[in-house]
Amino acid sequence: MNWVAKTLLSSIGKKQVMAVTGLGFCLFLAVHLMGNLTIYGGRRLFLSYVEGLHSWGTLVTVSEWGLVLFALAHIGVGLLLFVQNQMARPVKYAVKKSAGGQTIGSSTAPYTGVLILIFLIVHLLNFRFVDKTTINDFTILTNTFMDLWYILLYVAAVIVVALHVTHGFWSGFQTLGLSHPKYMPLIQVLSTVFGVAIALGFGSIPVFVRLTFC
Numbered sequence: 001m002n003w004v005a006k007t008l009l010s011s012i013g014k015k016q017v018m019a020v021t022g023l024g025f026c027l028f029l030a031v032h033l034m035g036n037l038t039i040y041g042g043r044r045l046f047l048s049y050v051e052g053l054h055s056w057g058t059l060v061t062v063s064e065w066g067l068v069l070f071a072l073a074h075i076g077v078g079l080l081l082f083v084q085n086q087m088a089r090p091v092k093y094a095v096k097k098s099a100g101g102q103t104i105g106s107s108t109a110p111y112t113g114v115l116i117l118i119f120l121i122v123h124l125l126n127f128r129f130v131d132k133t134t135i136n137d138f139t140i141l142t143n144t145f146m147d148l149w150y151i152l153l154y155v156a157a158v159i160v161v162a163l164h165v166t167h168g169f170w171s172g173f174q175t176l177g178l179s180h181p182k183y184m185p186l187i188q189v190l191s192t193v194f195g196v197a198i199a200l201g202f203g204s205i206p207v208f209v210r211l212t213f214c
Contacts, residue, residue, distance in 0.1 A: 018172075020176070021074040025074070043138050082110045105168075119153070169187075
């Protein structure tokens with residue numbers, strides 16, 4: 001287990017943990033979005049997707065716990081890196097520069113991460129941790145998106161998520177040594193496309209639900 005401790009104690013090791021967990025969440029977002037987009041097929045198709053997902057039983061439970069562990073690792077290591085960076089540079093520069101390839105996504109990553117965590121808790125309370133013995137997921141969805149303020153919150157949140165993952169997608173490949181001068185520009189383009197797809201895909205759902213079913 002010494003290699004685990006050495007990895008977590010080294011700067012590159014922490015960044016690799018962030019990369020692996022971050023790319024894992026990118027994969028989860030893509031799969032989750034594809035499932036949620038079944039709402040465009042109507043109530044029956046959406047409930048069929050939900051029932052199919054629940055039929056996996058133990059595998060779903062294991063996946064959920066895996067996501068929890070990934071989240072704890074990503075958040076914990078991310079906070080540790082942020083604190084270490086702040087301690088290493090106690091005096092802020094008088095003028096911020098964008099040298100070194102810094103982007104809006106990279107410079108705001110710690111803050112968008114906190115916002116995502118807050119929204120995730122709210123989201124889980126509204127959709128996951130509710131009594132489903134007398135109500136199905138479609139009704140929960142339509143009831144929740146009847147609230148205009150929640151729609152606005154949801155859309156704003158997925159834009160924040162998109163900004164966060166747009167940076168995380170390409171930087172994850174770079175950190176893991178999977179980048180190449182020849183292919184990195186393409187990966188960065190795909191990262192932007194992925195972020196836009198996340199924002200438009202998830203952001204369109206509450207608007208569609210409210211206009212169609214509410």
